[in-house]
Amino acid sequence: MDLPPSRPPKPNSNHKPNWLERLTAFLLREPEDREELVELLHSAFERHLLDADALEMIEGVLQVGDLQVRDVMVPRAQMDAIDLAAEPKDFIPYVIDTAHSRFPVYEGSKDNIVGILLAKDLLRYYASQQFDLRRMLRPAVFIPESKRLNVLLKEFRANRNHMAIVVDEYGGVAGLVTIEDVVEQIVGDIEDEYDEDDSEDNVRPDRQGRWRVKAMTPVGDLNAVLGSAYAPDGIDTVGGLVVTEFGRVPKRGDAISIDGFHFRVLRADSRRVYSLLVEREAPVPADEA
Structure with missing residues (x-):
């Protein structure tokens, strides 16, 4: 008895491709270089084939190969x-x-x-x-x-x-x-309302006459802006200066005075300081000195 020829299974009309399948289909045309790959990824994001988190993670993977310890x-x-x-x-x-x-x-x-x-x-x-x-x-x-x-x-x-x-x-x-x-x-980092923006300026003045300073700023750069004369032995960065003065890694909100300037920690975690707010201390009146 001859059996009827088998028919290919009908595609599942209810199947919705996930973001990875959609991205794969979008990237079938091979990019020529890395810049074109990144451009394709951003185009996929704009077409809603990738969400923002997925795009950020993929870009992070690409960047890791360029970074050093x-x-x-x-x-x-x-x-x-x-x-x-x-x-x-x-x-x-x-x-x-x-x-x-x-x-x-x-x-x-x-x-x-x-x-x-x-x-x-x-x-x-x-x-x-x-x-x-x-x-x-x-x-x-x-x-x-x-x-x-x-x-x-x-x-x-x-x-x-x-x-x-x-x-x-x-x-x-x-x-x-x-x-x-x-x-x-x-x-990526888990940021909150206290985090500073990603400005390229290491020392930024604000309208109140204070300075927002990245902890990795070289001490010499801080001296050039503030007119200070910090010269800590064996320490290169403002973060290192503050940590040494505290004798520990300070927490957000901790403050300390160092040679005429007031340093307040804006952002820090358990391992390091990221940014500080620096302002010149008011001079002490002669009758209170």
Whole structure:
């Protein structure tokens, strides 16, 4: 008995292509270079084939290959590190206050990082009277400032590391970088109403005679604008200057006076300062001096 020829299945009329399928169809014509690819992505966004979040993430992935570790690392002056010689009762409050999960541990100076302390390992201190900090340390990973972020992310995933110590060309510690720092370049920061805009100006005056200053501004640039004479030993940035004066990483809203100027933190997280508001302090009247 002959069977009727089989018919191809009818397409599902209810199927709606997702954004990835629509984008794939849109990109069938191959772009000639990266600029054309980005242009196609923005055209796809304008045609509602991509939403804003998807576009931002794709652009972040493309940009990661262009960035180096030095572009996103936490500078040495803003590193939260622990002295190997310190007693647990002395540094545990510091661990609690900064709320990190990992801390570089140094011996003698920050140029001699001997390992990484996981905050969860401090539970052993409360469970036993014997606690050897050196034995608790995990090996530290050292990387150059010039390493590409896409390569670093691949290494983080392969080695299951979450933090690396960044060294300069002379072997000194330049800062640290975490897997979160790299991922943020893809998914973006979580911003709020206190965040500053992305202006290229490092020091911007406002109408009240104050200055909004990015923490990564070189101290010399600040001196040139304010007419100040800050010359901190071994510190290059305004953020490093403020962190050193506080003796810790300040929180948003914290303020401090330094040689005639008032610095207030506008934006910061648990690891670094991002922006500050600086104003000249009013002179003290002669009868109050």
